[in-house]
Amino acid sequence: METGSRPIESFDGGLDLQATVESGQSYLWRRADGRMYEQPYASGGDAWYHTVLPATATRTNEPEVLRVRQADGCLEWESSTPNAYELLEHLLRLDDDLDAIIDATPPDDLVDRAYDAYRGLRLVRDPPFACLISFICSAQMRVARIHGMQVALADAYGDAVEFDGETYRAFPTPEQLAAASESELRGLSLGYRAPYVQRTAEMVATGEATPEEARGLEYEAARESLTRFVGVGQKVADCVLLFSLGYLEAVPLDTWIRTAIEEHYPHCERGNYVNTSRAIREQFGGEYAGYAQTYVFHYLRTGYEE
Numbered sequence: 001m002e003t004g005s006r007p008i009e010s011f012d013g014g015l016d017l018q019a020t021v022e023s024g025q026s027y028l029w030r031r032a033d034g035r036m037y038e039q040p041y042a043s044g045g046d047a048w049y050h051t052v053l054p055a056t057a058t059r060t061n062e063p064e065v066l067r068v069r070q071a072d073g074c075l076e077w078e079s080s081t082p083n084a085y086e087l088l089e090h091l092l093r094l095d096d097d098l099d100a101i102i103d104a105t106p107p108d109d110l111v112d113r114a115y116d117a118y119r120g121l122r123l124v125r126d127p128p129f130a131c132l133i134s135f136i137c138s139a140q141m142r143v144a145r146i147h148g149m150q151v152a153l154a155d156a157y158g159d160a161v162e163f164d165g166e167t168y169r170a171f172p173t174p175e176q177l178a179a180a181s182e183s184e185l186r187g188l189s190l191g192y193r194a195p196y197v198q199r200t201a202e203m204v205a206t207g208e209a210t211p212e213e214a215r216g217l218e219y220e221a222a223r224e225s226l227t228r229f230v231g232v233g234q235k236v237a238d239c240v241l242l243f244s245l246g247y248l249e250a251v252p253l254d255t256w257i258r259t260a261i262e263e264h265y266p267h268c269e270r271g272n273y274v275n276t277s278r279a280i281r282e283q284f285g286g287e288y289a290g291y292a293q294t295y296v297f298h299y300l301r302t303g304y305e306e
Helices: 017-021 084-091 098-104 109-117 128-136 143-157 174-178 182-186 191-206 219-226 234-243 255-264 273-283 289-301
Strands: 002-007 049-053 064-071 074-079 160-163 166-169
Touching (some): 049 166, 064 084, 064 160, 074 084, 109 289, 128 143, 128 191, 219 234, 234 289
Antiparallel strands (some): 002 074, 064 074, 160 166
8 A cells, every 4th residue: 555645835826635526527536424525515624535546547557546635734645556646646736836827817806716715726637538427427417416426337337446445446447338228327317318428438438439539639629529429518528628638728618607607707608608618718817717617616606605
């Protein structure tokens, strides 16, 4: 078992672990006390979180468990993989200079309040396939329900991983989900999303298309590339670009951001997704607009502003 610790102050801009993994951008972490995505927002304190990394992300070519918590001013981790910190740095974007990103954001009252409330929230880099499936499941769902669906998928189809005397479940591979029937997926409360998940998994498993193919394309072309998958519209595509593929300018137009546009930025409403997305990206400063979006989303969702 690898263990480690690093002072929070060593990260440029700090770190708020709970806000990072419970801000609606990732559904692949679990909280040891069972209070993940609890409403009202449950203080994380020094709670342990864990995720199981896909074999493609590890040096061992096997799924690996990574546990982490924020306690006594430090980020602490325990892992079955020998390169735990390298993986944490990648998954939680610990190498981002938050101070510089926030300084690059144009002055904005709502964004500034969100930054002040959750300073240290970082964007994530989730594994692309799991991120894609998570957001296909997100349509018209609260974050706790979305998280519950991903837990159910892992428990039903994912590989078991033994670590430190406990059994963990990896998120299913494309092949494992492609082999599931629509009725089985509906039985996990996926509802009308079940055939979307099954068909998208089949596309990835057979090599017909992969989310990684969008990486490196110009932003709007990358978004269009992801809409090839069944159940993926422009909003879901933006989520995958922002929370997995590193397009920090992406601003998913979810319910909370559309509410923010209506109440705070009505000049950004342009009547369609593409043009409204461009306008709100400019409002949020362009290059790092996705950071501003995620802070505002979390700030509004957790009830700071009624």
